[in-house]
Amino acid sequence: MKTTSRRDFLKLITASAGALTAGMLAPQVLSRPLPDNRHPNILIILMDAFSGSHLSLAGYPRPTTPHIDRFAEQAHVYHNHYAPANFTTPGTASLLTGTHPWTHRALHVAGVVRKDLIPRNVFNLLGDNYHRAAFSQNNYADVLLNQFTASLDDLLPPSMFGVIDPSLGDSFVSQNDHNALRRAVNDINMTRRPFTGLPTLTLIKELIVRSQIDGVSRAQKDSYPLGLPGVGGSPIAFLNENVYDGLMDLTDAMPSPFAAYFHLFSPHDPYRPRKEFIDAFKDDRYTPVRKPNHPHFSLGVSQAVMDLRRREYDEFILNVDAEFGRLHNHLQKTGIMDTSYVILMSDHGEMFERGYYGHSTEMLYEDVIRTPLIIHAPKQTQRLDAYDATSNIDLLPTLMTIAGKPIPAWAEGRVLPGFGSQDSARTIFAMDSRTNSAFTALTSGSFAVIREGLKMIRYQYPKIGVSQELYDLKNDPEELIDLAASKPATLKDLAHELDEALAKTNAPYQRKEQ
Numbered sequence: 001m002k003t004t005s006r007r008d009f010l011k012l013i014t015a016s017a018g019a020l021t022a023g024m025l026a027p028q029v030l031s032r033p034l035p036d037n038r039h040p041n042i043l044i045i046l047m048d049a050f051s052g053s054h055l056s057l058a059g060y061p062r063p064t065t066p067h068i069d070r071f072a073e074q075a076h077v078y079h080n081h082y083a084p085a086n087f088t089t090p091g092t093a094s095l096l097t098g099t100h101p102w103t104h105r106a107l108h109v110a111g112v113v114r115k116d117l118i119p120r121n122v123f124n125l126l127g128d129n130y131h132r133a134a135f136s137q138n139n140y141a142d143v144l145l146n147q148f149t150a151s152l153d154d155l156l157p158p159s160m161f162g163v164i165d166p167s168l169g170d171s172f173v174s175q176n177d178h179n180a181l182r183r184a185v186n187d188i189n190m191t192r193r194p195f196t197g198l199p200t201l202t203l204i205k206e207l208i209v210r211s212q213i214d215g216v217s218r219a220q221k222d223s224y225p226l227g228l229p230g231v232g233g234s235p236i237a238f239l240n241e242n243v244y245d246g247l248m249d250l251t252d253a254m255p256s257p258f259a260a261y262f263h264l265f266s267p268h269d270p271y272r273p274r275k276e277f278i279d280a281f282k283d284d285r286y287t288p289v290r291k292p293n294h295p296h297f298s299l300g301v302s303q304a305v306m307d308l309r310r311r312e313y314d315e316f317i318l319n320v321d322a323e324f325g326r327l328h329n330h331l332q333k334t335g336i337m338d339t340s341y342v343i344l345m346s347d348h349g350e351m352f353e354r355g356y357y358g359h360s361t362e363m364l365y366e367d368v369i370r371t372p373l374i375i376h377a378p379k380q381t382q383r384l385d386a387y388d389a390t391s392n393i394d395l396l397p398t399l400m401t402i403a404g405k406p407i408p409a410w411a412e413g414r415v416l417p418g419f420g421s422q423d424s425a426r427t428i429f430a431m432d433s434r435t436n437s438a439f440t441a442l443t444s445g446s447f448a449v450i451r452e453g454l455k456m457i458r459y460q461y462p463k464i465g466v467s468q469e470l471y472d473l474k475n476d477p478e479e480l481i482d483l484a485a486s487k488p489a490t491l492k493d494l495a496h497e498l499d500e501a502l503a504k505t506n507a508p509y510q511r512k513e514q
């Protein structure tokens with residue numbers, strides 16, 4: 001990471017962080033030069049675990065996203081958009097590197113991008129024409145951003161805009177050790193292994209921070225009766241209104257042209273909206289489509305519990321949508337909408353069906369891999385709808401086009417419809433390979449192949465062998481009728497396409513293993 005010379009920017013974010021911790025934010029707007037035509041700003045707002053199926057504009061029966069719908073009225077809207085993975089680490093690595101998980105190899109919860117591929121990140125490719133800033137409340141995405149520090153002007157800590165700033169590890173480790181320490185802490189949080197040495201100090205600090213958070217949480221009980229939104233496994237809790245206030249200050253202060261990636265944790269669980277959104281959909285008589293339990297991966301969660309969790313998620317989305325509406329208003333008022341590409345997206349979805357809720361699953365049904373993608377171009381006044389299947393790996397080549405840069409030959413995505421490409425016969429892949437080593441050929445995992453409205457899901461695990469499903473998404477968008485037995489030729493065709501892609505990506509690893 002370069003030492004930034006933008007002292008005003010740093011001064012502002014430091015002041016904001018302090019003010020937020022104290023519970024009051026001083027209004028402070030610095031002068032910001034307008035970007036030239038060749039380099040409009042790029043502002044990416046990622047909302048973690050936001051299923052594309054739950055947007056009102058996608059036809060969801062609940063009015064979850066009135067403000068996002070308004071934003072979409074002046075934007076490109078991608079209706080069949082997919083994340084290449086079903087959880088944060090591989091999903092985020094894919095959108096930042098423009099490659100599938102089987103290429104970048106951040107396959108696991110605490111995974112990282114293959115070392116030799118680190119320079120192939122979007123910040124590096126955009127180059128120093130831009131002030132490049134990144135922020136993730138999600139520690140696993142922050143680990144990836146830490147891999148890209150050489151290409152970032154500012155990397156803000158996950159605790160920024162949280163109710164307490166623990167500055168995890170910052171006080172006693174160097175930047176070089178920072179990543180390793182974060183991973184160690186994540187590892188311990190995941191596995192509950194006994195720990196020794198340096199992480200012990202961190203955990204003591206974490207305990208202190210957690211007790212401070214408990215204090216703030218009690219003080220906020222009236223506004224947040226379910227508790228404060230927070231990041232599971234991390235000593236981070238926050239008020240979404242403070243997070244979005246912080247983003248407004250950042251966008252005001254960043255030197256132009258900027259390319260900013262803000263990875264926001266909500267609406268990821270725990271679903272804890274402010275009190276005015278709780279029970280918003282309680283008696284709305286919406287009955288989600290009933291689906292059978294999955295024979296291998298259902299956790300046996302009852303329909304009543306799945307429906308309740310879905311409602312809580314939808315009410316949290318309603319809260320996040322209101323905050324996004326405030327940000328949208330601010331960007332309009334300050335003219336940033338006129339000078340910037342503003343991109344709303346997610347790293348993966350969330351599902352409430354088949355005896356399961358959440359996204360840490362082997363299953364790859366639509367709700368867990370279909371995600372929102374809405375892109376406002378500078379001064380765009382009309383809505384443009386795209387129905388071709390698209391993927392988060394398309395973000396990188398699209399941003400290269402926007403920035404007037406060449407698209408590298410290794411990029412695995414395409415330029416998005418509306419920015420260059422049009423290809424309805426294109427194949428989309430999504431996968432979950434957390435049971436596979438990151439250093440060997442892929443032999444186990446779940447894989448989805450989507451082409452021209454048809455979708456194959458292959459589950460390939462030692463305990464079940466190989467199991468494949470086939471759905472016609474055009475006529476059966478809820479994936480209720482498995483056509484694997486009745487349409488063997490179609491199944492074979494999509495399976496062959498997956499086999500070819502796997503053979504290609506596995507070849508270098510198999511040569512090494514021989």
Ligand SMILES: [Zn+2]
Nearest residue numbers: 048049088347
């Ligand atoms: Zn995520």
